[in-house]
Amino acid sequence: MKKYNYIVIGGSAGSFQSVTKILESLPVGYPLPIFMTLHRLKHVRTGFVEALALKSKIKVEEPKDKDSFFPGKAYLAPANYHLCIEPGNNFSLSSDEAVNHSRPAIDLTFSSAAYVLKDKIIGIILSGANKDGAEGLKMIEQNGGLAVVQSPEECQVKTMTEAAIKATVNPEILNLDQIIELLLKQV
Amino acid sequence: MTNYKIRISDLRTLFAEVKDICGIDFSNYAYFTIKRRVEKILQTYNYVNVDEFIEKLKNDERFFETFIFEMHPLQSELFRDSEMWNSLIKNVFPKFSRKDKIKIYVPHCTSGDELYSLIILLEENDLIENSIITASPVGKRNKTYIENAIYPIKKKESAEKNLETLTTKKTINDLILFSNHSYEIKEKYKKNIIFDDKPFLDSSYVSEFDIVLFRNSLIYFNSQMHEAALNKIATTLKRNGYLIIGVGEKLIGETEKKFKQILKTENIFKKG
Structure with a gap:
């Protein structure tokens, strides 16, 4: 089985519980960096990352522009900024216009990760209310990464996962427990 | 996409x-x-x-x-990150009095949202009459855009949301004039601005300014230009002058030694 080096996760605010479950299921020292872009209120800067960190065994933080990323950490796109991966394995933030009415936009995190990290990524789309992430997941798949979509039957809102399935050729459609199992098998 | x-x-x-x-x-x-x-x-x-x-x-x-x-994106908004503006009102404005001449620099301007947010708060805090603000737009069209100060109506919602948590008595109607598809900053706030057409990296200011407002420009630069820009800005500031950068931005390299952060929660720094 091919193993991957990075994980990128996208969803809307409604996927908070799924992301929490993923983070609490990964062991201390889980080595793959995790990049998370979740739709969130642009005017509320604090609280989200702290809530995610409560049950997580790995460190969760909101990166600053030009921060490098490291194994064993999860990174959450900050409020009102897009989060992109730049050549040289560091982050950039941007205040560019909203994409799919979203800033941060999943498409930008996913497409920049696909561009820079090529076939080393697993892209995961969780529950969400618009089609953001579908184009980005398609780029991950086209660059040799693994496209994973949470089973729409398991999602409170299916729009995001259904759009991602439609945009990709051969996505892995998995329920949350299977997604966690897949991530655990990477080490 | x-x-x-x-x-x-x-x-x-x-x-x-x-x-x-x-x-x-x-x-x-x-x-x-x-x-x-x-x-x-x-x-x-x-x-x-x-x-x-x-x-x-x-x-x-x-x-x-x-x-x-x-x-250059025009995606700022009036009073973006209201906590930062509240901190400016609480921690920086009181350092100046109406007798002081306050020289402020707003380099690399794109939309004018930051510039007018600042001017509105200087006016409310009785500091606008003794302030001179030098703004350097990134291009000729940006200068015209900032001078006109007419913004798409869709940005009004963000401005109103930010005003809810801002330490101000102003309402949105005090600040702007509405038409169908746009709003305009009121004329009374378009004053005390000097436009400098030179790119800020080519400017020759030395120890000139008390405050530099430079938010969300560094994010668009690579590391080399980021550091060069901060070094340039450090030169333009007076000793003990204030530098304000975006909440997602940071000082890098040698520039970290030139400034001291005055509050952990906001990116407001003082030049050492």
Whole structure:
């Protein structure tokens, strides 16, 4: 089985519980960096990352522009900024216009990760209310990464996962427990 | 998202030509973000051939200005990050009195949202009459845009939301005039501004300013230009002058030694 080096996760605010479950299921020292872009209120800067960190065994933080990323950490796109991966394995933030009415936009995190990290990524789309992430997941798949979509039957809102399935050729459609199992098998 | 994908070699050629024309070196901008923006512009104006696009830029001054304008996003909003503005009111404004002449620099302006947010709060805190604000727009069209101060109505919602948590007695109606699809900053706030057309990196100010407001520009630069920009800004500030950068931004390299953060929660620094 091919193993991957990075994980990128996208969803809307409604996927908070799924992301929490993923983070609490990964062991201390889980080595793959995790990049998370979740739709969130642009005017509320604090609280989200702290809530995610409560049950997580790995460190969760909101990166600053030009921060490098490291194994064993999860990174959450900050409020009102897009989060992109730049050549040289560091982050950039941007205040560019909203994409799919979203800033941060999943498409930008996913497409920049696909561009820079090529076939080393697993892209995961969780529950969400618009089609953001579908184009980005398609780029991950086209660059040799693994496209994973949470089973729409398991999602409170299916729009995001259904759009991602439609945009990709051969996505892995998995329920949350299977997604966690897949991530655990990477080490 | 754009469908057009530009080759690295074409991007390098384009940036070299643009640098020759106006001095702006986009090769020092954050790579993925600037690449995506070029692709979006090429798609908007239906250019597949980059050489043809470069020829158009070289021969059509107006088109060139449009290109520079669209390469810099206008996506700030009035009082973005209201906590930072509250901190400015609470921790920085009280350091100045109406007897002081306050010199403020707002480099690399794109939309004017930051500039007018500052002026509105200086006015409310009785400091505008003794303030002189030097603003350097990134291009000619940005200067006109800022002077006009007319914004799409869709930005009004953000401004109102930010006002809810701002330490101010002002309402949105005190600040702007509405029409159907836009709003305009009131004339009383378009004063005490000096526009400097030179790119801020070419400016020759030394120990000139008490406050530099420089938020969410550094995010568009690569590390080298980020540090060079901060070094330049440090030169323009007086000793004990204040530097304000975006909440997602940070000091890097040698510049970390030049400033002291006055509050952990906000990116307001004092020059040492």
